[in-house]
Amino acid sequence: MRLVLLNQLHILYAVSLLMDLSVAGLMFAISRRAAELGASAGALGLLGASWPVPYIIASLISGRLSDRLGRRNIALIGSVAACLITFGCARTTNIPLLIGLTAIFGLGIGFFWPPVIAWISDGPRGAALHTRLTRFGVAWNIGLLLGFALTGWVFRRWPQLAFDIPTFGLIAIIILLLLPARPHHTEEENTFDLPAVPAGRGFRKTAWMANFGVRLANAGVAAIFPQLATRLDIAADAHGGLLAVINATSMLMIAAMQVWTFWHTRLWPLWLAQGICALAAVAIGFGNSMGIFLAAFAVIGVVAGYSYQASIFFTLQEMTEKGKGSGLHEAFLAGGLLTGPLLAGWAGNAFGLRAPYFVCAAAMLVIIAVQVVVVILKRREYVSPQQEPTS
Numbered sequence: 001m002r003l004v005l006l007n008q009l010h011i012l013y014a015v016s017l018l019m020d021l022s023v024a025g026l027m028f029a030i031s032r033r034a035a036e037l038g039a040s041a042g043a044l045g046l047l048g049a050s051w052p053v054p055y056i057i058a059s060l061i062s063g064r065l066s067d068r069l070g071r072r073n074i075a076l077i078g079s080v081a082a083c084l085i086t087f088g089c090a091r092t093t094n095i096p097l098l099i100g101l102t103a104i105f106g107l108g109i110g111f112f113w114p115p116v117i118a119w120i121s122d123g124p125r126g127a128a129l130h131t132r133l134t135r136f137g138v139a140w141n142i143g144l145l146l147g148f149a150l151t152g153w154v155f156r157r158w159p160q161l162a163f164d165i166p167t168f169g170l171i172a173i174i175i176l177l178l179l180p181a182r183p184h185h186t187e188e189e190n191t192f193d194l195p196a197v198p199a200g201r202g203f204r205k206t207a208w209m210a211n212f213g214v215r216l217a218n219a220g221v222a223a224i225f226p227q228l229a230t231r232l233d234i235a236a237d238a239h240g241g242l243l244a245v246i247n248a249t250s251m252l253m254i255a256a257m258q259v260w261t262f263w264h265t266r267l268w269p270l271w272l273a274q275g276i277c278a279l280a281a282v283a284i285g286f287g288n289s290m291g292i293f294l295a296a297f298a299v300i301g302v303v304a305g306y307s308y309q310a311s312i313f314f315t316l317q318e319m320t321e322k323g324k325g326s327g328l329h330e331a332f333l334a335g336g337l338l339t340g341p342l343l344a345g346w347a348g349n350a351f352g353l354r355a356p357y358f359v360c361a362a363a364m365l366v367i368i369a370v371q372v373v374v375v376i377l378k379r380r381e382y383v384s385p386q387q388e389p390t391s
Helices: 008-036 041-049 052-069 071-089 095-110 113-121 126-157 161-178 203-231 236-257 268-286 290-318 322-351 355-386
Strands: none
Touching (some): 008 071, 008 126, 008 161, 041 203, 041 322, 071 113, 071 161, 095 322, 126 290, 203 236, 203 268, 203 290, 203 355, 236 290, 268 290, 290 322
């Protein structure tokens, strides 16, 4: 009997969906549990910021390791570690212990994502690479959407069961990564032409900083919102639904960017989008109704999708060492995920319940200004050597 092998690329999209379903499920469950146990704004901020530092370290190591030791081997190590830690988180209500376990969880997923991203991007460039990254972006956003929505609904009814959802997701990932698969090809993906990314114009560095800034705002809002949600008597399933909205709109934006390729040659739309994201954070700071929160979270999702896709595409289009490039892209993303909760937690403790949203918005505006300055300096540096000396 002939063995039917699955397409390796389809397996990679599936494990990407399942990993972010598991990450969203775990992060929602532990933050909501901590808020209901009476955790302060500072504790919630620390909980949200506990995993990005280990994640950054692991990402910078794992991407390079996967270039040498193989994508599958490193991704499996990360998946097994994350699964074991998730099982441990489900069995404690001690907030300091949850913070410690979440930090170790960051190491696990840090050994998963850069190898998987590099694995997906191995080989193609231009249109084929863009197509793969679009499908990848849609897959992981569906995972986050399902993770937040499903875990929020389950948590309201069976709080302990909510922790089992990410555990089962990670077990499924391990099984899928162990399956034999047939190699994927790129010919059918080259269905359209892309405008060339201008060289020496600071696109990759700008996208890295934009991804950092938007993730800062996104993570800061998500980390501190459980406190506001419990104060306003927003139920766990509605709270999870708001977080799912971020990923729904992010996914739609990534899909739209497959068709709208203007962002390959212009940076001002990225700066404008970040400014709109800052306004959305301000709206949450003033808001008291689900309608305002829904609109603001939707806007944050759109901008998050834009900044993420710009960062990952410019990185993998320009860098030949895919593992190293994936690690750098993920490190900037995790830097925002670290800074946002810490900044939001500090602002909440120092200035009150609403302050974190305004502080995150102000931080985003500063980051936009830095991007503009870097691009100006980069373009001067690129043009100057080409100018003929005057006699």
